[in-house]
Amino acid sequence: MRSPDLGAATRSKGEPPMRRTVLEVVGLHRAYGGVRAVDNVSFTLAEGRSLGIVGESGSGKTTTARIVVGLERADTGRVLVHRRDRTERRRGRVHRLARAREVQMVFQDPYLSLDPRTTVGAVLRETLRLHFPDADHPRRIAELLEQVGLGEREAGALPRQLSGGQRQRVAIARALAVEPAVLVLDEAVAALDVSVQAQILNLLADIREATGIGYLFITHDLGVVRCVTDDVIVMRHGRVVESGPTAEVLARPSHPYTRLLLDSVPGPGWDPRSIAAARRALSDSP
Amino acid sequence: MTVLDIRAYRLRLPNTARPVLAGVDLTVGARETVALVGESGSGKSLTSRSVLGLLPAGAATEGTVRVGGDDVLTMTPEQLRRLRTGTAAMIFQDPRAAINPLRRLGDFLTESVRLNGGLSAEAATARATEMLDAVGLPASVLGRYPGQVSGGMLQRVMIAAALMGDPALILADEPTTALDVTSQAEVVALLGDLQERFGTGLLFVTHDLGLAAAIGDRVYVMYAGRIVETGPAEALFARPRHPYTAALLASTPRLDGPRGRLAAIEGRPPGLRDEPVGCPFALRCPLATSECTRQAPELLPVDGEPGRRTACHHSDRTGEATADA
Numbered sequence: 001m002r003s004p005d006l007g008a009a010t011r012s013k014g015e016p017p018m019r020r021t022v023l024e025v026v027g028l029h030r031a032y033g034g035v036r037a038v039d040n041v042s043f044t045l046a047e048g049r050s051l052g053i054v055g056e057s058g059s060g061k062t063t064t065a066r067i068v069v070g071l072e073r074a075d076t077g078r079v080l081v082h083r084r085d086r087t088e089r090r091r092g093r094v095h096r097l098a099r100a101r102e103v104q105m106v107f108q109d110p111y112l113s114l115d116p117r118t119t120v121g122a123v124l125r126e127t128l129r130l131h132f133p134d135a136d137h138p139r140r141i142a143e144l145l146e147q148v149g150l151g152e153r154e155a156g157a158l159p160r161q162l163s164g165g166q167r168q169r170v171a172i173a174r175a176l177a178v179e180p181a182v183l184v185l186d187e188a189v190a191a192l193d194v195s196v197q198a199q200i201l202n203l204l205a206d207i208r209e210a211t212g213i214g215y216l217f218i219t220h221d222l223g224v225v226r227c228v229t230d231d232v233i234v235m236r237h238g239r240v241v242e243s244g245p246t247a248e249v250l251a252r253p254s255h256p257y258t259r260l261l262l263d264s265v266p267g268p269g270w271d272p273r274s275i276a277a278a279r280r281a282l283s284d285s286p
Numbered sequence: 287m288t289v290l291d292i293r294a295y296r297l298r299l300p301n302t303a304r305p306v307l308a309g310v311d312l313t314v315g316a317r318e319t320v321a322l323v324g325e326s327g328s329g330k331s332l333t334s335r336s337v338l339g340l341l342p343a344g345a346a347t348e349g350t351v352r353v354g355g356d357d358v359l360t361m362t363p364e365q366l367r368r369l370r371t372g373t374a375a376m377i378f379q380d381p382r383a384a385i386n387p388l389r390r391l392g393d394f395l396t397e398s399v400r401l402n403g404g405l406s407a408e409a410a411t412a413r414a415t416e417m418l419d420a421v422g423l424p425a426s427v428l429g430r431y432p433g434q435v436s437g438g439m440l441q442r443v444m445i446a447a448a449l450m451g452d453p454a455l456i457l458a459d460e461p462t463t464a465l466d467v468t469s470q471a472e473v474v475a476l477l478g479d480l481q482e483r484f485g486t487g488l489l490f491v492t493h494d495l496g497l498a499a500a501i502g503d504r505v506y507v508m509y510a511g512r513i514v515e516t517g518p519a520e521a522l523f524a525r526p527r528h529p530y531t532a533a534l535l536a537s538t539p540r541l542d543g544p545r546g547r548l549a550a551i552e553g554r555p556p557g558l559r560d561e562p563v564g565c566p567f568a569l570r571c572p573l574a575t576s577e578c579t580r581q582a583p584e585l586l587p588v589d590g591e592p593g594r595r596t597a598c599h600h601s602d603r604t605g606e607a608t609a610d611a
């Protein structure tokens with residue numbers, strides 16, 4: 001695994017730690033027909049940090065994530081991991097595997113992202129055999145399962161024999177198996193029940209602390225963003241409308257759209273009528 | 287006036303160890319918004335579907351589910367049809383799944399009143415236009431197909447459809463879960479307006495505690511097929527009297543709570559093959575004692591708090607436990 005979180009010690013003293021940049025996204029553009037899905041998006045993610053991308057459907061947050069992972073191509077712009085450009089597509093098995101080790105992704109629905117006929121242990125074994133043919137696989141599989149809080153019993157299970165939370169743990173273990181520099185989590189806890197969601201969010205916090213992996217956390221849930229990210233960018237209509245440290249952005253939003261998103265979160269004193277009015281006012285402006 | 291009155295309602299499915307619903311008591315008054323909160327498998331959707339007589343195959347029921355005084359469980363098919371097109375209406379979570387994509391929205395809106403309400407095509411269209419106006423949509427929507435409007439608009443069409451038969455009760459099963467947060471506010475505001483205007487009772491089923499707190503006059507919390515706690519929304523969330531409610535609140539990532547690690551509830555709810563002896567939450571509960579695993583607690587009134595009931599042997603200690611968390 002990667003070196004442990006360099007900032008853990010310094011952070012407690014309250015000094016900004018020196019961290020290597022793992023992911024750099026520069027000027028991404030992507031259009032579908034006349035629609036600018038991603039419009040000049042740039043951000044950086046440092047080692048061991050967690051960056052949230054917040055927005056509603058159509059904001060371009062998922063397209064951005066998919067470009068970072070390599071599931072989608074940008075029209076222009078660059079994605080660099082450890083200063084190496086991922087966007088120039090070098091062909092061949094070696095390059096493909098190297099790209100996979102840079103960035104891994106966990107999807108919203110683990111039921112769709114796991115092969116229904118493959119046991120948990122076999123999923124991990126397959127991934128390890130592909131990326132680390134010479135390693136001690138049984139030991140590593142046990143290690144990975146322990147890291148995500150699963151045991152031997154689950155190793156022999158098929159996805160349908162597991163609960164939603166357990167399946168998401170398997171998806172996380174599979175992603176961690178290749179020891180990626182960056183983990184992209186696309187609404188990875190959105191489909192889970194609240195009590196299970198809390199378990200997974202805590203698990204993700206533990207993994208980040210232990211491995212120094214960087215998270216790109218795509219979500220529509222501001223409560224989740226507040227809980228698991230250090231920095232956040234807010235997207236709307238393909239553009240970044242606001243960015244900064246999560247605590248700051250949520251406490252003192254400067255863009256009216258960020259404020260609308262915050263006000264929309266239901267809670268005591270919630271006023272849906274004024275939110276609806278604010279929403280209409282905002283959609284009239286560009 | 288009570289529009290929905292569920293009493294000692296039990297529902298059992300074949301090949302299960304425990305009843306899916308184990309004695310549910312729940313009421314909704316006219317103009318009242320009642321939130322029914324629970325996680326998946328708690329039985330909240332089954333409860334709301336039962337109100338329309340939509341029962342899974344092989345279901346065996348006990349108790350009563352009265353809508354406007356009549357027991358749904360003993361209705362004839364003809365009575366059920368009248369119930370579903372008139373007295374009670376349901377708004378489903380995913381409008382794209384609930385509305386036929388191959389038919390115009392005008393057909394969808396007028397179908398039930400034309401077939402069962404005895405309205406002429408002309409009168410039905412006039413009513414549909416009026417209801418679309420009530421939800422803030424133009425009459426031109428009548429000629430559109432579902433694929434031609436946004437999710438938020440389609441959910442408003444579904445609300446308009448629910449209003450077509452002038453219901454006394456609306457059942458909304460996670461009606462905003464598939465929507466963006468800002469559209470959610472719009473739909474909730476709309477439901478509130480319509481409720482005032484038409485005097486309907488609303489049973490709002492959700493997994494979102496924050497949403498339940500924000501919109502419900504009263505809240506019921508379900509766990510493993512039982513109501514574990516009920517009361518006025520504000521009091522219930524300010525001081526939960528059931529450890530499950532308290533734990534659920536503590537595990538929700540919130541904008542006003544502490545940052546960092548969440549107080550997750552370990553384990554998961556009992557499945558349908560486990561027959562819990564005693565309290566179904568006991569295995570995950572920080573307050574559980576031997577009494578809890580021996581005998582299931584009844585839903586009893588909380589001293590000094592009108593309208594509040596909780597099913598916990600240690601409800602007097604629950605408030606303290608939350609304060610510590």
